[in-house]
Amino acid sequence: MEPNTIKEAFDRVTKKQKLFCSKSQEVIDQINQExxxxxxxxxxxxxxDPKSVLAELKTKLKDMAPSSQLESTQKELNGALSKYPxxxxxxxxxxxxxxxxxxxxxxxxxxxxIASHFYRQGLFEIGDSFIxxxxxxxxxxxxxxxxxEMFRILEAMRSQNVQPALNWAAANSDKLKxxxxxxxxxxxxxxxxEILKKQSKKDALNYVRTYLAPFAPDHxxxxxxxxxxxxxxxxxxxxxxxxxxxxxxxxxxxDELTRQFCNILGQSYESPLSVTIAAGVQGLPPxxxxxxxxxxxxxxxxxxxxxxxxxxxxxxxxxxxxxxxxVSKEQSTEENLPMWMSCxxxxxxxxxxxxxxxSTRPFKCPYCPSDIDAIHCRELYF
Numbered sequence: 398m399e400p401n402t403i404k405e406a407f408d409r410v411t412k413k414q415k416l417f418c419s420k421s422q423e424v425i426d427q428i429n430q431e432x433x434x435x436x437x438x439x440x441x442x443x444x445x446d447p448k449s450v451l452a453e454l455k456t457k458l459k460d461m462a463p464s465s466q467l468e469s470t471q472k473e474l475n476g477a478l479s480k481y482p483x484x485x486x487x488x489x490x491x492x493x494x495x496x497x498x499x500x501x502x503x504x505x506x507x508x509x510x511i512a513s514h515f516y517r518q519g520l521f522e523i524g525d526s527f528i529x530x531x532x533x534x535x536x537x538x539x540x541x542x543x544x545x546e547m548f549r550i551l552e553a554m555r556s557q558n559v560q561p562a563l564n565w566a567a568a569n570s571d572k573l574k575x576x577x578x579x580x581x582x583x584x585x586x587x588x589x590x591e592i593l594k595k596q597s598k599k600d601a602l603n604y605v606r607t608y609l610a611p612f613a614p615d616h617x618x619x620x621x622x623x624x625x626x627x628x629x630x631x632x633x634x635x636x637x638x639x640x641x642x643x644x645x646x647x648x649x650x651x652d653e654l655t656r657q658f659c660n661i662l663g664q665s666y667e668s669p670l671s672v673t674i675a676a677g678v679q680g681l682p683p684x685x686x687x688x689x690x691x692x693x694x695x696x697x698x699x700x701x702x703x704x705x706x707x708x709x710x711x712x713x714x715x716x717x718x719x720x721x722x723x724v725s726k727e728q729s730t731e732e733n734l735p736m737w738m739s740c741x742x743x744x745x746x747x748x749x750x751x752x753x754x755x756s757t758r759p760f761k762c763p764y765c766p767s768d769i770d771a772i773h774c775r776e777l778y779f
Contacts, residue, residue: 406477406484413474420470424463431457496684509537514670516544517659540662547658554651559588562654572661580657582612582619583650589623590633590641598630676714683708707737707775715778724748724763737777740767749774 435454439447508531515524521541528537546565553561566573566581573580585608593601605627609620622638629636640646656666665672687706720735721728722745729735733747742764744752752760753771762769 410477413477417470680708735777736774
């Protein structure tokens, strides 16, 4: 179920609750007003018997019928409240075992992925405890020291100390260059701005000559801006180059360093465990819905070789496809993606366009007698 549906149900509950609170306050104010008027009358009577005033107050409160005034809004609130938990239970089905298939897992690999996730998040003590409790060999923690170095560098950058990052980037400059990264230039730029903030033009100029000049052939525009900012030393915040002082510059460079650090380690920027869980959260609802249909049709989920329904995932979970078209014998590319046909077979886009005369007529699937309409073919990601 879509999150918007749950939000709409929640908004209905809050709306009914606000309406009930408003009506309750209105009734309470009416009662309070009648009681205050009765007290004023009693005080004006002096030593006379106030029974008549109290009897009048009782009659007015009875005619007012506070319970009846609140009854309708209370029913509406109770109705919304009773439906909302049912909707939550239906949307967040706790029994996900129905979508599970009996698959042999390599427990060692799973433990290694979990431990690596803790280390790459900087949770080193938790990672060590996990390895000890799962009785995994110490070799599983091989990446720990590397991520410890990364977090020491990032911690220094949070204190605006760029030197550890510069040392690492200089030691890996060849690999960074191969990756097409200008991280080293960005780090030197941060250091230059820090020197300039101290109003030392001479030191800033020497730094440009020593560390930034080698980047001139490929990054002349950036270096010219840095050189021009020197004219505003001491009042850089009032200059056209005030964006050099933005704290977000440090965040962006730290993010780039993390990305390049993981790249050089042969690791993905995002944790594989986080990506898997996030993709599973999106893919699970249609699988559970499909399982309910399977149960009603008494078909066996465990024996199926492929899903008869597509499972939609966001673009962030769609990666480069490695597929060789069985018709053209060519590997798929970004321009020639694998296409899933309505019969369940897969061909490359160019093959489908060729067989369908640029989507102008149906064609026979090369593997089964199904008639295929190219318009209904969909991109497939492995």
